Amino acid sequence: MKVDRTELDRGVFNPSEIAGELGLCELELRKYRDAAEHLTWSLEQDWALPSHLQERFLIGQRKAAFRVAELVLSVDPPDAEVFIDGRPIGRTARTYKLFLEPGRHMVRARAPGREDGFQAFNGEPGDKEEISMKLSGPAVSSAKDVPKVPKSASAPSVGRPPQASNPWASWPGTLRITGIAAATAGVSIGAILIIRAGTLDDDLTARRNRLLGESSSSSSTCWRAPPNSPCAELARLQDARNLSGRAGVAMAITGGVVGAVTAASFITDFSFLGLSPARDRIHVTPVATRDEVGAHIEGLW
DSSP states (O other): OOOOHHHHHTTSOOHHHHHHHHHHHHHHTTOHHHHHHHHHHHHHTGGGSOHHHHHHHHHHHHHHHHHSEEEEEEEESTTOEEEETTEEOSOOOSEEEEEEOSEEEEEEEEOTTSOOEEEEEEEOTTOEEEEEEEOOOOOOOSGGGSOOOOTTSOOOOTTOOOOOSOTTTTHHHHHHHHHHHHHHHHHHHHHHHHHHHHHHHHHHHHHHHHHHTSTTOOTTTTTTOOTTSHHHHHHHHHHHHHHHHHHHHHHHHHHHHHHHHHHHHTTOOOGGGTSSOTTSSEEEEEEEOSSOEEEEEEEOO
16 A cells, blocks of 8 residues: 555545554554564554654564564566465565564465476574575567577478477376386286186185095195196196286286386476476475464476
8 A cells, every 4th residue: 555645634544554553453462474564564654654653663563573584585577476385475576575474484486488486494483584586587578589590591391290309308208108007007917817816726725625525535645646646736726826826916016116106206306307397397395384284285287
């Protein structure tokens, strides 16, 4: 709000006095952040305040500021949209003076055609934090800014497919697709092998019970049995069951590990390799205040 001297001369209202009195009320209610903002704004219009009110408001402002963290934020370009812990400030300026609850906070600035800027800081009661953010990567705003192609440069032939400047630019997506396919195949094959092991186990149990049910059988029937005997067939079934079961479990575990790695790649930033823009990622930032603890997640899929 802008204070109008003409309105003050006519005695209509004094927003500086109103803001200061509101700040003192908020101070009594222990709403220190709101009190600090209103009292600071009121004191910035000190020419509109009598000296005795200036002194009252200054004492209150110091008490409120002692309980909160102060942030002086400079942003370039000045028309960038600024967010504090995911909430927009609601105005644009080159420099902001803000009061925040003590704790860890995340500052984000964004502007069309520029990379988003992120800055985290830990605000202590009574401390003053100064942050300067400059967003890089200005976009081409008009046709006159487009670089001209030299006349000697030959135009690409019609029908020739455009070649990618970086053949590895899309490798994370390719690996993710491969990982999903490998995980699905591993789990599927593992399930089939485990089912086969169960079937062989049922067959083995049925044959063993049938063999032991014969009148001529005994506990030593399969001791050193010849290769073509029923006991040798039971041994082969047992080996096949064990092999299928172990292979099935191994394939299922391998598929699960590949699936977990593939899922983790969706929240992993590959920008440190220089193969994808830094803003195409997810930012997970812990946020803690006096009343609550949580995480602030934002990004681009």
